[in-house]
Amino acid sequence: MVKFSIDEIRNIMDKQPQIRNMSVIAHVDHGKSTLTDSLVAEAGIIAAASAGQQRFMDTREDEQERCITIKSTSISLYYKKQLESGDSTEYLINLIDCPGHVDFSSEVTAALRVTDGALVVVDSVEGVCVQTETVLRQALQERIRPVLMMNKLDRAMLELQLQPEDAYANFNKAIESVNVVISTYNDGGFGDPQVYPEKGTVAFGSGLHCWGFTLKKFAKMYSKKFGVAEEKLMKKFWGDNFYDAAGKKWVKDSQGGKLQRGFCQFVLDPIYKVFHACMNDDKAALEKVLPALGITLSSDDKQQKDKKLMKVVMQKWLPAADALLEMIVTHLPSPKVAQAYRYEHLYNGPLDDKYCQSVKNCDPNGPLMMYVSKMVPTSDKGRFFAFGRVFSGKIRTGQKARLMGPNFEHGKNTDLFEDKTIQRTVVMMGRYTESVDDIPCGNVAGLVGVDQFLVKTGTITDAECSDACPFKDMKYSVSPVVRVAVEPKNQSDLPKVIEGMKRLAKSDPLVQCTINEESGEKIIAGAGELHLEICLKDLRDDYCGGIELKISDPVVAFRETVTEKGAYDTLTKSPNKHNRLYMHAEPLPEELQEDIEQGKITPQDDIKKRSKILQDTYGWDQDQARKIWSFGPDQNGPNLMVDCTKAVQYLNEIKDSVNSGFQIAAKEGALCSEPCRGIKYNLTDVTLHTDAIHRGAGQILHTARRGCQAAQCNAAPKILEPIFLVEIQCPDSVLGSVYSVMNKRRGTIDQAIQRPGTPLYNVKAYLPVLESFNFTTFLRSETGGKAFPQCVFHHWQVVGGDPWDKNSKIRELVVETRKRKGLKEDVPTVEEFADKL
Incomplete structure (x- = not known):
């Protein structure tokens, strides 16, 4: 039985202090979707009995089969918080369950952009893993406030049989690791x-068995008994605080x-007592403990045994949903x-407009400003x-809007769609959607009719706001480095494949679908094998x-680079032999490449500020630092075209043609x-x-292109993989096998650390894609x-030789790629590229 109606949700949407937008993020298999079930059950959307097994937010068939989350799914929950005074406050919680598998971390980026807080889930046995760190880093880049859930306490107690003191040490270490990443x-x-x-x-509990608590719950229980304030007790329940019963201090x-x-x-002792009584079927002990905890079991519940009995008792005593909500x-x-401190990271225009x-x-x-972070497929195929x-502002059904895609530049008309109608506004509810008339700011929303203009992301404003700037684009933590070529078995199906690739590009924030104009090759690029398989x-x-496809x-995607400064300037002549360009290439420092890729140095920067950074940090000459003509490829990549000429006539007339080349x-x-x-190309x-x-351009463009290629070949070119x-x-017994597998695959082991109190090792290694x-x-x-x-893209490395x-x-590798x-x-x-004098 659903405990709220869509009208109640719409009413709270106007009360900003009572809205929370949050995502659930974690390493793969740390229990996000399972934990989310108990929150969904609290809102009455699924039965409490099946919470923890149903994984309601895994809406796709393949998600249920593989037991992993592939797409982030949004749902709006309604929560009534009881106050001490007996009143209650209503809250609307817009929750997004994100994938944990690193191949899908672009879905996490898309979810984080539209939320203000994150519930970070950590497996109390495994601790902080590589993906925990990645998603936390992404959250902090977007200025998102985290809270932590230490999950799978049942594993620590039953599987590892940890004593309370060891369990505390384990939790403390995991919480410290999270805080190290945060700081x-x-x-x-x-x-x-x-x-x-x-x-x-920080909350502790078990998503599978739907129980959980924060220290506040226990402080509340004991504060009446001891007559001490809750806040004081909470401080005593963590860290080096020991109770001396004899001295009562x-x-x-x-x-x-x-x-x-x-x-x-x-905290732990009472839980251990309940665990032992349930697991050993000790009815006498249970009958003593339960009344003290205020729990009454129905006759059906009393028939349960072992873990089932434990789940029933723990769920009634410490319901996970209450603690988490x-x-x-x-x-x-x-x-x-949140928007008061996030706005400067979001908006791409002047901060005072x-x-x-x-x-x-x-x-x-105010004026409507909405950011679309991803596209969600509807039941209507292809929409x-x-x-x-x-x-x-507010977004309304039927209103006229101005849409700005990711390639929109202020003052130009590229990727801009004006006067378009918003057909419908909807609230996303896991597997279902509910239509509403309008959605005010501070909320997440789904829109119908926008997918025909925006490909993946974009900014939406009122039709008359022609001077509004778009929101900043999202930075993904993974790169599409694995590609396949796709062909239909039957050539008459070619138009279907091309149309299908356009839709696929919409449905996934990261996937790249390209068609090579020269060879007609249709390429799909993803973050890894699993990501590609799903796409x-x-x-x-x-x-x-x-239809049947040939795949x-x-x-693997490579990159080309140079490793030395060119020994001499290469010369290229235009087709009519009247114009000559002299160039040489040299490598850019790795730190500068990273600064360009992370958007710290961009073509839009103020020239004086940028040249000061280049001079101070990278030791550039002042003259060159001010004469960067272009970043490439795509106007923002980590290669530079620099004008190093002195007193050349008509130079400005050919600047655009040289940049295009x-x-x-x-x-x-x-x-x-x-x-x-x-690569830094110097035009000398x-x-x-x-x-x-x-x-004209016809004479200069291809001459400049050949000039760049000749300069590259002249500067010890290499490829990067x-x-x-x-x-x-892995357990220590198979550590040797792991080392030998890495050696066979050209991998290098960076470190192998044993986890305290377990025979498990965490091995970090580097492996060529x-x-x-x-x-x-x-x-x-x-x-x-x-x-x-778990594999995640880390860096580019020069291939020797x-x-x-x-x-x-x-x-x-070069010959294979050329073939x-x-x-x-x-x-x-x-x-082959340069000309002779």
Whole structure:
């Protein structure tokens, strides 16, 4: 039975202090969807009995089959908080359950953008893992306040049989690890986001058995008994606080192990007692304990045994939903509070204009500003809900709006759609949607009719707001480095495949679908094997009507680079032989490449500020730092075109043509037409014809492209291959096998750390993406299924050797890539691109 109606939800949408937008984030298999079930059950959407098994938020068939979350799913929950005075406050909690698998971390980015708080779930046995760190880092970059749930306490108690003191040490270590990550990535813009059990920002419990608590729950229980204030007790229930019963006082040390820690004595002991009584079927002990805890069991419940009995008792005594919902509404910010410190990270225009101020104040009467962070497929094949967050104003069914896509630039008309109608506004409810007339700011919303204009993301404002700037684009923590080529078995199905690829590109925030204009190759790129597998399944079944597809073996995306400064300037002449360009290339420092990729240095920066950073941090010459012509590829990549000429006539007339040539050369390098990375092209001298007609774009563009390629070949060119960071969890008995598998796959082990109190090791290693296909299967077969790897893209690494040496690894990779793209097999040399005087 549903405990609320859509009208009640719509009423609360106007009360900003009572709204919480939050996502549930964690490492894979730490129990997010299972835990979310107990929250969904509290709202009456699923039966309490099936909570923990149903995984209601896993809405797709393949999610239920594989027991993993693939897409982030949103649901609105209604919560009534009882106050001491006997009154109650209503809250609306917009909750998004995110995937934990690293291949889908782009879904997490999309969810974090539209929420203000995050429930971070950590397995109390496994502790903080690689993906916990990744999602926390993403959350803090978006200025999202975290609260922590230590999950799977039943494992710590039953499986590892930990004593209370060891369990405390385990929890404490995990909480410290979370706080280390938080303090590393916190930019200081929104107070102290670290989590503390004694302040109530950490919950403990078991999602599977639907029980959980914060220290507040126990402080409340004991405060009546001891006559001490709750806040005081909460502080005593964590850290080095020991209760001396004889002296009736709290002390700071255990007096040689005589005294028990407050947390162990007052919190864990009662739980252990209930556990033992249930697991040993000790009815007598239970009958003593239950009345003291205020629990009455029905006659059906009394028939249960072992874990089932334990689930019933724990659920009645410490319901997980109550503890979590109270923690969420107390410690996570409302939209009004959050937008006051998030606005500068969100808005891409001047921070003092009326749109930005309206976002900062979360003003329902201000102009409409909404960010669409992803597309959600509807039951109508091929159509999508645009899912996003209203940051200012209201969005109404039937209103006219102005839509700005991710490639929109202020003052230009690219990727801009004006005067478009919003067909319907809906509230997302897990597997269902509910239509409403309008949705005010501070809430998440789904829109119908926007999918035909926006591809994946974008900004929506009122039709008349022509001077509004868009929101900043999202930064993903993974890159699409694994690709396959797709062809229909039957060529007459080609239009279906092309249409299907367009829809697939919409449905996933990260996937890249491209069609090579020269070779006609249709490429789909994803973050890893699993991500690609899911995308291809969706393409075939949902977007192409189940037609048969031919799919190539997965191939890896490389990057091209240079490793030395060119020995001399290469010369290229225009087709009419009247214009000459002289260039050389040199490598950019790795730190500068990363700053460009992370958006710290961009083409839009103020030239003086940017040149000061380049001079101070990277030791550039002042003249060159001010004369960067272009970033490439795609106007924002980590390659630069720099004007190093002195006193050349008519230079400005050819600037655009040279930049266009550079963009093509940076997108398709000289070795094997892969994108370039970390190359600085210096234009050192130019000789131009005095007649304008002889130095037009037709003469200069391809000359500049060849010039860049010749300069690249002249500066010790290399290719970069992508490297995964692999985290493997395994018992010490198979550690040797893990090392030998990594050696066979060109991997390097970085560290292997034993987890205290367990025989488990956490191994961190680096593995070339090239070697990662079927790596999981191979590793499991070699270790008897005892090792579990997680791969996430980490960095680019130079492949050693000389591309012109017939026996080198790099030559083999370059030739293979050239063959695949239908280029001639010989690796080109400087002479093929450069001209002689």
